[in-house]
Amino acid sequence: MGLVTIDMETFYSQDYSLSKMDEVSYIKDPRFECLMCSVKIDNAPTEVFVGYQDVARRFAEIDWSTSVVLAHNARFDCSILAWHFGYIPKMYACTLSFARATTHWVIGRSSLAKVAEYLGLPAKGDEVLKAKGKRLADFTDTELDLYKKYCARDTDLCHAIFWKMRSRFPASELMLIDMVARMFITPQVRLNAAVLRQNYDRVLADKADALARVSEIPPEVFSSQPKFAALLESHGVEVPMKESPATGNQIPALAKGDWGFKELCADDTLPPFVQLLLAARVSEKSTLEETRSRNMLRLAETGWRVGTGWAPIPLKYSGARTHRLSGDGGANWQNLPRGSLLRTAIEAPPGWRIVHRDASQIEARMTAWLAKCNVLLDAFREKRDVYCEFASIVYDREVTPADKLSRFVGKTAILGLGYGCGAAKFQKMLFIGNGGISFKVDIETAEVIVANYRAVYAEIPALWQYLSYLLKQVVKLSRRVRYERMPYGVDYRHIPVRLDYDSFVLPNGLKICYPHLRQDQADAQMMYTDPNRHDPVHIYGAKACENLAQALARIIITDVAVRMRATTGYMPFLTCHDSLDYCVPRSEAEAVDAELTRQFAFVPVWAQGLPLDSDGGWGRNLTAAERRDNS
Numbered sequence: 001m002g003l004v005t006i007d008m009e010t011f012y013s014q015d016y017s018l019s020k021m022d023e024v025s026y027i028k029d030p031r032f033e034c035l036m037c038s039v040k041i042d043n044a045p046t047e048v049f050v051g052y053q054d055v056a057r058r059f060a061e062i063d064w065s066t067s068v069v070l071a072h073n074a075r076f077d078c079s080i081l082a083w084h085f086g087y088i089p090k091m092y093a094c095t096l097s098f099a100r101a102t103t104h105w106v107i108g109r110s111s112l113a114k115v116a117e118y119l120g121l122p123a124k125g126d127e128v129l130k131a132k133g134k135r136l137a138d139f140t141d142t143e144l145d146l147y148k149k150y151c152a153r154d155t156d157l158c159h160a161i162f163w164k165m166r167s168r169f170p171a172s173e174l175m176l177i178d179m180v181a182r183m184f185i186t187p188q189v190r191l192n193a194a195v196l197r198q199n200y201d202r203v204l205a206d207k208a209d210a211l212a213r214v215s216e217i218p219p220e221v222f223s224s225q226p227k228f229a230a231l232l233e234s235h236g237v238e239v240p241m242k243e244s245p246a247t248g249n250q251i252p253a254l255a256k257g258d259w260g261f262k263e264l265c266a267d268d269t270l271p272p273f274v275q276l277l278l279a280a281r282v283s284e285k286s287t288l289e290e291t292r293s294r295n296m297l298r299l300a301e302t303g304w305r306v307g308t309g310w311a312p313i314p315l316k317y318s319g320a321r322t323h324r325l326s327g328d329g330g331a332n333w334q335n336l337p338r339g340s341l342l343r344t345a346i347e348a349p350p351g352w353r354i355v356h357r358d359a360s361q362i363e364a365r366m367t368a369w370l371a372k373c374n375v376l377l378d379a380f381r382e383k384r385d386v387y388c389e390f391a392s393i394v395y396d397r398e399v400t401p402a403d404k405l406s407r408f409v410g411k412t413a414i415l416g417l418g419y420g421c422g423a424a425k426f427q428k429m430l431f432i433g434n435g436g437i438s439f440k441v442d443i444e445t446a447e448v449i450v451a452n453y454r455a456v457y458a459e460i461p462a463l464w465q466y467l468s469y470l471l472k473q474v475v476k477l478s479r480r481v482r483y484e485r486m487p488y489g490v491d492y493r494h495i496p497v498r499l500d501y502d503s504f505v506l507p508n509g510l511k512i513c514y515p516h517l518r519q520d521q522a523d524a525q526m527m528y529t530d531p532n533r534h535d536p537v538h539i540y541g542a543k544a545c546e547n548l549a550q551a552l553a554r555i556i557i558t559d560v561a562v563r564m565r566a567t568t569g570y571m572p573f574l575t576c577h578d579s580l581d582y583c584v585p586r587s588e589a590e591a592v593d594a595e596l597t598r599q600f601a602f603v604p605v606w607a608q609g610l611p612l613d614s615d616g617g618w619g620r621n622l623t624a625a626e627r628r629d630n631s
Helices: 023-027 051-059 074-083 095-101 112-118 127-131 141-168 171-185 193-215 219-223 225-234 259-265 272-281 288-300 362-371 374-381 386-395 404-416 423-432 443-456 459-478 541-568 586-600 622-626
Strands: 002-010 034-041 047-050 067-071 091-094 241-243 250-252 352-359 498-500 503-505 511-513 526-528 537-539 579-585 614-619
Touching: 002 074, 002 141, 023 074, 034 051, 034 141, 047 051, 047 141, 067 074, 067 141, 074 091, 074 171, 091 095, 091 171, 095 112, 095 141, 095 171, 112 141, 127 141, 171 541, 193 272, 193 288, 219 225, 225 250, 225 272, 259 272, 272 288, 352 541, 352 586, 352 622, 362 374, 362 404, 362 459, 362 541, 374 386, 386 404, 386 443, 404 423, 404 443, 423 443, 459 498, 459 503, 459 526, 459 541, 503 541, 511 541, 537 541, 541 579, 541 586, 579 586, 586 614, 614 622
Parallel strands: 002 067, 067 091
Antiparallel strands: 002 034, 034 047, 241 250, 352 579, 352 614, 498 503, 503 511, 526 537
16 A cells, blocks of 8 residues: 555635534535645655645546555545545545644643644644735745645645654554544434434523523622632532642642633533533533534535535544543534434435444453452442442342332442442442443542442442552652562463553553652652643543553553454444444344444453343434343
8 A cells, every 4th residue: 555645735714624614514614715725645745736726637637446556644634535536545544643642741732833842843834824814825836836836845744744643553453543524424323303403402491591590690709709719519429629729738620721611612412401501611602512403404404426424434543541532523422412402413325324332341341450449340240230230239229120229329329339439429420320320429428438439349449449550660660770560469460561660561562641750749749741731631540540441441442442343344423432333234233233232242351251242233323222122
């Protein structure tokens, strides 16, 4: 395969730009104009082609069926390549994805300019800033010549970054980067505009009701940090905290610029009324749910070469520190509420079916496996109802699946207490609820449940202690101080990580990075530097357990997608942390689901003894597939 590195330069203006529009709207807008494109074939000198016709002529000369196309943001450049020029290559590669998985956690940015600077490459240049508002006909010969050199330099930098970073990525991750790009560039499913309109109308009606409730709250509550914190807590929200620069005490982090508040505002799993309270705090006019519903409805009404309503799904490769994918593009497709009309609106084309499968309790299973907690592992292997079993211990009576409320407590505990969650947070988790169930307990009851969990599954708190020890060894390693593994009653050599400077190295070679990991001299807490945040981030054994369990679970799920592509030729149109979704011909749905079932049960060599299981089915839309409609 040949490597074709490209960089597209397109018209943009004050009111028409990617800073104000999502990529689909921008690329398919009538104002779109391809100004130029630089092309580098393997290691040959970079050439620049100006104007649509000149670019199209050069593209026609390339054998895309045997080419790997590389760009710094492949999702953008290669969507133009597909949607405006009609070419789909054999494979996509993306240095922006490379950067997100590596340098981003050190420098806090993944732009071509910042990555090139960090790697010691030539400066990117700023000619693109001078092109604002200019059509191709508006450039002078001198301006055009400078812009062409800028465009060529971008391609050369992208090519250089690729070869500097390529060795850090195994073949499975390169395939995943390609699949994530294809989820957007070559959409497989459609959106039902009528269903989305129904959902949007419901969201607006719910918002009107919520606004009426919000209007009854005195305005001073929204302007007072303590009062607003108390309001959020009354709705079960864990208020983020920060250190006061004046007193050193912990205070609510609810200012617009506080990182914790920003994360809270971006959490679209919060109840709509809580989202509206947060929106009112920053004087926003829309909730996350309203914005997402509106964006998906607009996408459903977008026209394509073949029909309307196709759904390009934008996801960030390695969007999280644990390398899990994350939502992007104004509609977080990974957090669509279960059973909602948003999921029902995602439909397979006529004659096709959506096949959905998710790994059962994979993070809880992974945590139990890391801890060698045989009580839990045996229950998972024997397919027992671990939620009911733990709830039976809590209530000192037999709890069955028919006792939905008690089982919900057990489920929340099994899925939520493995990462060091305390009683206060667990109390709020029960109150916020999930799946339509909410349960209010007093703090004393929450304390008893947490204590029971840590006693029954004592190996898990022991794992937290061990991981705390490993974090300290990472600090010693970074300072080139010799360390040895701490002797423990449990043999933890099965944990598939090795230590490196400021990081845990995962079995696929990627790292969980903790930049400038250190131990605070005053309180001995471990902390690291996040380049996107003002304050140091504290890290401890239970949090490291969460990072590790999620990172390893992510590898298992995405490796399923890689193997499915190799065995069936099909690629997912969506993945949501522990699940994969496919669109296949109706005649193949049952066979694909059977192969998915087999692949989800496959245990990698680095996780021998990990009990894996999955659940799923197929149907005409995503909701039907999740409910195992199988028709």
